[in-house]
Amino acid sequence: NTKITQSPRYLILGRANKSLECEQHLGHNAMYWYKQSAEKPPELMFLYNLKQLIRNETVPSRFIPECPDSSKLLLHISAVDPEDSAVYFCASSPDRTNSDYTFGSGTRLLVI
């Protein structure tokens, strides 16, 4: 999927800090972080529209999103916890009222 690229693909951490990156090449204004834990559906963490944080679900404060420009999204994680092991998907849509999502391939985080 070259429309939305995520890096890294895999990440194995102890209690460290790390950032996940996402870039979309679709000209979309809205970007999202979803978390998918094992055997569960994806759940929304953050929603940005035109670089502004619109929605922040109940997410631990060790997760800090950043949107440096409308095509890029970062997720900074500090002092990861084993419960953070999951796949983190980036997604985008034309704007926050348009549900035509495109998902990235995900970053698989394993906390050991």
Add this chain to the structure above:
Amino acid sequence: AQSVTQPDARVTVSEGASLQLRCKYSYFGTPYLFWYVQYPRQGLQLLLKYYPGDPVVQGVNGFEAEFSKSNSSFHLRKASVHWSDWAVYFCAVSIPGTGSNRLTFGKGTKFSLIP
């Protein structure tokens, strides 16, 4: 708040058989509805979507789904399945007009074929 229920955690059929995956939603109005497929260790791919209009929507790879307001359902169908359809299927809903098109997913249905 809206919610989605996929009552079947697993569905298994033989190759060439027909498929129906069930989805029920909870919302007093008419939501937007989606079916996504997730192949092993991959992201989610959109199969089809329903925006208010024709209740039967066609998707990729021979999939279709039918919206029923009276049953609050959006079941996915395929006439003849193939090994390449082996995946997890998620039904999802978003609520129009909220200014925040959050997708709420069901728990997914694992679809497999009898070898």
